[in-house]
Amino acid sequence: MNNKDINIIKKTPLFSGMEEDEIEHMLGCLSAVGRNYRKNETILYPGDPINSIGMVISGRVLILKEDFWGNRNIINEALHGDVFAEGYACTQGVELGISAVAAEDSRVMFMEVRRVITTCSTACAYHVRLVRNLLSVLARKNLLMDEKLTHLTQRTTREKLLSYLSSESKRQVSASFEIPYNRQQLADYLSVDRSAMSSELSRMRDEGIISFEKNRFRLLI
Amino acid sequence: MNNKDINIIKKTPLFSGMEEDEIEHMLGCLSAVGRNYRKNETILYPGDPINSIGMVISGRVLILKEDFWGNRNIINEALHGDVFAEGYACTQGVELGISAVAAEDSRVMFMEVRRVITTCSTACAYHVRLVRNLLSVLARKNLLMDEKLTHLTQRTTREKLLSYLSSESKRQVSASFEIPYNRQQLADYLSVDRSAMSSELSRMRDEGIISFEKNRFRLLI
DNA sequence: ACAAATCTGTTGTAATTGCAACAAAGGAGG
DNA sequence: CCTCCTTTGTTGCAATTACAACAGATTTGT
Numbered sequence: 001m002n003n004k005d006i007n008i009i010k011k012t013p014l015f016s017g018m019e020e021d022e023i024e025h026m027l028g029c030l031s032a033v034g035r036n037y038r039k040n041e042t043i044l045y046p047g048d049p050i051n052s053i054g055m056v057i058s059g060r061v062l063i064l065k066e067d068f069w070g071n072r073n074i075i076n077e078a079l080h081g082d083v084f085a086e087g088y089a090c091t092q093g094v095e096l097g098i099s100a101v102a103a104e105d106s107r108v109m110f111m112e113v114r115r116v117i118t119t120c121s122t123a124c125a126y127h128v129r130l131v132r133n134l135l136s137v138l139a140r141k142n143l144l145m146d147e148k149l150t151h152l153t154q155r156t157t158r159e160k161l162l163s164y165l166s167s168e169s170k171r172q173v174s175a176s177f178e179i180p181y182n183r184q185q186l187a188d189y190l191s192v193d194r195s196a197m198s199s200e201l202s203r204m205r206d207e208g209i210i211s212f213e214k215n216r217f218r219l220l221i
Numbered sequence: 222m223n224n225k226d227i228n229i230i231k232k233t234p235l236f237s238g239m240e241e242d243e244i245e246h247m248l249g250c251l252s253a254v255g256r257n258y259r260k261n262e263t264i265l266y267p268g269d270p271i272n273s274i275g276m277v278i279s280g281r282v283l284i285l286k287e288d289f290w291g292n293r294n295i296i297n298e299a300l301h302g303d304v305f306a307e308g309y310a311c312t313q314g315v316e317l318g319i320s321a322v323a324a325e326d327s328r329v330m331f332m333e334v335r336r337v338i339t340t341c342s343t344a345c346a347y348h349v350r351l352v353r354n355l356l357s358v359l360a361r362k363n364l365l366m367d368e369k370l371t372h373l374t375q376r377t378t379r380e381k382l383l384s385y386l387s388s389e390s391k392r393q394v395s396a397s398f399e400i401p402y403n404r405q406q407l408a409d410y411l412s413v414d415r416s417a418m419s420s421e422l423s424r425m426r427d428e429g430i431i432s433f434e435k436n437r438f439r440l441l442i
Numbered sequence: 443a444c445a446a447a448t449c450t451g452t453t454g455t456a457a458t459t460g461c462a463a464c465a466a467a468g469g470a471g472g
Numbered sequence: 473c474c475t476c477c478t479t480t481g482t483t484g485c486a487a488t489t490a491c492a493a494c495a496g497a498t499t500t501g502t
Contacts, residue, residue, distance in 0.1 A: 135311055142363060155412065201451090
């Protein structure tokens with residue numbers, strides 16, 4: 001890992017609260033290695049025994065799941081600073097259920113977190129901080145997935161939209177709020193058809209349930 | 222917390238690998254308190270500032286999410302040994318987004334985990350073990366949610382079924398396998414209508430894609 | 443300013459779903 | 473053996489969705 005890498009790494013949630021020299025030390029404890037991948041190159045294969053967390057340094061990595069018949073589904077997209085495969089790396093006795101593929105030329109760092117988790121942390125005071133950060137990263141991811149699940153368990157497009165919009169409204173503590181997605185991205189997030197979603201939005205507008213312009217929405221009670 | 226509680230607690234994933242006296246010590250560090258709830262009594266209210274993880278000692282606790290209009294949705298069910306609200310308790314600066322209600326008369330233990338996470342762990346050697354266990358619990362939950370998400374992002378009932386069945390088949394490393402749900406529970410898990418799912422299963426059987434009898438399924442490539 | 447590309451909304455149709463109602467099969471308990 | 477209750481499968485219908493195709497609006501690059 002070079003200096004440029006470390007400049008990026010130190011801004012990530014996993015290493016927050018650490019100084020550069022602490023980070024360099026930690027990377028040693030973690031046997032951190034960096035690797036570059038070409039676009040479309042596979043980074044992790046399903047079935048691999050996995051001991052390392054991945055962190056995207058630059059580029060874009062897609063997390064895919066393959067079913068019995070070989071159909072691939074994108075289940076996540078990791079950008080710079082994001083970790084992936086952390087659920088597997090932190091769980092004993094499971095093999096990787098996903099694959100990771102570079103969506104663009106990308107640089108990825110791998111860290112053997114289990115070393116820090118399972119060996120005595122007192123050997124290195126920074127370990128404690130790292131484990132806490134890891135806990136925080138996992139917990140946040142949990143909350144995000146929980147929220148997505150509540151939307152996806154709604155049956156109709158309208159219900160999914162209302163579930164999402166009302167939670168955004170609550171989060172931003174206002175009936176009027178901007179969302180961070182365009183229509184296609186919102187449809188992907190809610191796992192519905194974009195055009196069907198678009199007409200559903202219009203219908204809800206006509207019925208006086210919501211109003212919107214571009215990415216700004218308003219809930220009308 | 223009484224001795225009967227501790228007998229239950231020591232078998233849970235969060236306290237695995239700890240002896241009874243270690244657990245008693247830890248419960249002190251965590252300011253653990255037990256509380257009993259009547260059926261339908263609310264345990265946690267949305268908006269509460271949350272510092273404690275809940276663990277079900279006995280009974281059954283439903284985790285609910287309420288939307289803008291006050292509609293409640295069950296997003297989880299916690300049985301004895303299960304923890305809840307751990308995502309919130311481990312994340313700084315968020316208020317509770319869910320509510321917890323006793324589905325039966327229940328006993329719940331609350332633990333202030335942030336004490337163990339944020340204060341210097343060297344003060345108590347067992348803290349390290351607890352944080353690791355917590356990490357493991359969160360990671361497993363992550364994997365479970367990830368899997369459910371991959372099923373729910375499928376558009377049609379057939380795709381959801383195939384996604385679920387193929388992942389069970391992979392997990393049990395056999396084209397023939399038993400599932401832990403009856404039809405209604407499976408429909409709830411996949412968030413589809415039971416009768417529609419039932420006819421879809423029959424259709425898939427008629428098309429030679431799968432065979433099944435009761436809870437035993439077989440994928441016929 | 444212009445052209446090209448992207449984003450958004452609309453519409454029609456075929457396919458799929460949710461829902462309600464009902465029948466058949468099995469289990470539990472008297 | 474009989475009754476009650478639960479589980480599962482089936483069917484018809486109304487509602488909803490996915491999909492494709494297209495047009496207008498907006499953005500981007502030159």
